[in-house]
Amino acid sequence: MANLDEFKQFVRTIPGIRNEVLDGHYTWQQLYEIYTIYGEKDKVFERYVNETKEKDQSLDLSKLMFILKNIDLDAVSRSLDGVQKLLNIVVKMNDKETDENSFYKDRRL
Known part of the structure; x- marks a missing residue:
């Protein structure tokens, strides 16, 4: 029975x-008999496994191209500008705190 479950799992991958x-x-x-006698490395299955790998690779590339094609570069630019402004504010606040802390330390002496 374990072989049947393994076969089902294997077939789902191809x-x-x-x-x-x-x-x-x-x-x-x-197919089950071939699987139980020769295993999943048999030439009958090998072709389908290779096709699946090639299809997955090409599918990933097509997804990537779709994503890149649909990116709104203006929106990305605006987002990056907003992040840059926020970082500048944080840096200025940090500089102010450092200056204030050094001022108070100098006065205490």
Whole structure:
């Protein structure tokens, strides 16, 4: 029974093999027997695993291109300007506190 669960998990990682069963090239029984006898490194599965890896890589690149294409550079620029202004305010406040602390220390002496 553990082999069946392992087979199900393995098949979920390579969705292209489902189409082979639906197209009639293999049955689930045939694939399960190949899996139990030869393991997941068999050449029958190797092709689908490679296709899945290539598809994932190209999908990541297409997602990245989609994201880059839809970035509003003006909005990014405005956001960065706002962050820069905020940082300048924090630096000025920190400088003021340092100056005030040094003034009070000098007066106490």
